[in-house]
Amino acid sequence: MSLTTTSDSELLVEFRNPLTKERAYTGIIKKYQEKLYWHIRRMVIEHDDANDVLQNVLIRVWNGLEKFREDSQLYTWLYRIATNECLTYLEQQKKRSSVSLSDVESGLSNKIKADKHFDSNKIEWKLQLAIQQLPEKQRVVFGLRYYDEMPYEEMSRVLETSEGALKASYHHAVKKIEDYMLNH
Secondary structure (H helix, E strand, C coil): CCCCCCCHHHHHHHHCCCCCHHHHHHHHHHHHHHHHHHHHHHHHCCHHHHHHHHHHHHHHHHHHHHHCCCCCCHHHHHHHHHHHHHHHHHHHHHHHCCCCHHHHHHHHHHHHHHCCCCCCCCHHHHHHHHHHCCCHHHHHHHHHHHHCCCCHHHHHHHHCCCHHHHHHHHHHHHHHHHHHHHHC
């Protein structure tokens, strides 16, 4: 059985069997690691930081998968863990440097500008800078919707927020990004 074609429910059944637990965990990681990495990377910006957060996520998944009740889809549960780990990481950065979140966010913008591939004339870099200007929650909502194409219903379960609030948040994020792109 190929791990990439194995359904989440089959992987979860295998995970609960002590003989196939590690293989199933590997299958889950192979299936979702790249998506989780990019979700995390969009929030924390730097590759090394994203890898650190991803490692924390993978540990939490290993420790929590036994208790996963399947009242949501597996990837919803994984994204919730990843989002919470990102928010915790950003909060720790803020405390560690004893600066405001806006300073942390401008620091993220500076990290983007410091990237050796940065070119302010390229639209994707301008978009990244625009995204960093968003408040944290709007940044998360925009990333899940724009990059991951996550439906609002699913996003509602990941972020534990109403679909209406998420739609409004996404709308405001898009407006702010458009304004930034036109004025910078």
